[in-house]
Amino acid sequence: MSETKIYWESSAGHLLEETRQTLNEYLLSLKLADKAVATIEKYRRIIEAFFQQCTIPLEEITSDDVLTWLTTMSEGKKPRTIDLYLSAVSSFFSFCLEEEYMEITVVKKRWRPKIPHSLPKYLDEFEYARVKVSAEQLSIRNRALLLFLFSTGCRVSEVASLHVQDIDFNKRKMDVTGKGRKIRQIYFSEECGLVLQDYLERRSAKPSDPLFMNKFGNGLQVQGIRKVLKKVGGEAGLVQSFHPHMCRHTFATNMLARGADLQFIADVLGHADLNITRIYAQIPTEEMLLTYQNIMG
Template sequence: MTPERQIDDWLGRLASERQASPHTVSGYRRDLAKLLRFMQDNQVASFDALDANRMRTFVATEHRGSKGREGLAPKSLQRLLSSCRSLFRQLTREGQLSHDPMLGVRGPKVRRKLPQVLDVDEASALVETDSGGKLAVRDRAMLELFYSSGLRLSELVGLHWLDLDLDGGEVRVLGKGSKTRIVPVGRHAVTALRALGAEEGMVAESAVFRGRGGAPINPRTIQLRMKTLALQQGIPKHIHPHLLRHTFASHMLESSGDLRAVQELLGHADIATTQIYTHLDFQHLSKVYDAAHPRAKSKP
């Protein structure tokens, strides 16, 4: 079987058996196309002919770039190598590959950037924005729910009224990998959602946030709307839906100190993903310490 066919078969199974999203499958396909191009340029006919040395050459080539093509940044290289590892691991497991060419291959280290967050006052100013006009009720419900429950943009777009239990203050969310989780909804978000339902109707099968013709709102519309509202409030930060998710996580951890609970609320499969917020929390504690402790204050 050709490498192209092996990749197509694997991606097809990812989509059908593991319910990987089209976005995820598309990302894998783009990454693995780079590997196929490298193999063609170096006259490598099969994955079995790859080894750790050749894969290191592949990494170096992608990092360096070539004529007319920029090299990949460390973070993009790590994602590329993750795609290759996933493919080779599965082919080895199925006996289609005699060895894993990625064993011992590492990409460049990635400096982990802490996600930017809003402070409590900035978050309150944003979600309490009265945008005016016919979109005001929708905007308020959207922002309150983002900050209240830490939803991803795709999760909010895919929400239907039947997913909400406003009396119980809960929402059922379909997250990554088609995994469902139940997340609390704060009282301000419940109030805003009730107002939206009263205005537009709470038809069980209908999307909560609708665009033209009653279809789910376009994600790009939400992104642009949030940017506009932030400018109106004079918030000097790049505002986007995931920023409110980061803010939710940071404020929850700051208040509770319960990393495992925050992991469950965010729907992270690996707690290591959630641990980034412990660094944010430590930054907050450091500022408090520097401001309050007599031995921490600098000499005049």
């Protein structure tokens, strides 16, 4: 999104002027901390919604006011959505407390909903094989794209922002800019490198070109990548919806099954918190299942 839209400023007409100024200070602090545009926009909308119901000055807000709003907003919502609402207002009020716009803590930890535990969705070995076979019939661009996602574990937004000049084909590596604008080094397989090189040669790509392009000669964006994978999933006969993050999860589970340790996987995926990566250790790999079957029958 273009910064000319000033996504880190609120223009909601229902806000008290002092509240708006404080909210905009908070939003700017998120921007300066390199928080994602989508995160800042979500938080801004949630906080604006809070002040649409609670129209009193900041310093007069109590825990009861927040709980009343949360109860109203939570009706019919999933626990993860409720947790997002609470995270947004909690973050804002913590900022207000630190900057002395408020004097009391108004959000209670006990309000946090219990989030249902879910494992990452990934392709098992049979689904993975079906997709790889189906990929043989794809255009050279789509085949290169699919192999790149499987081979690197990149986020879809990272892939969309890559350029040809970022690639080192000799060492089969490149630098990607992840969350928080952190740069990390990734690698890709020999098969991916050969197909990718073929794709770039066929289109006579220049170093400054986006790595993957659409038919109009522009960079292939996130939605375009999603559409490609959705179509591939349908052609491969997958029951579950096939999306870019599933490639990332499949990459991680494949690495774990082949003996990579969690810290290495975390570094490759760009996880700042190792606990995020630990969830992959809870997924039974094919080797584990085979061992169980051999022992238990």
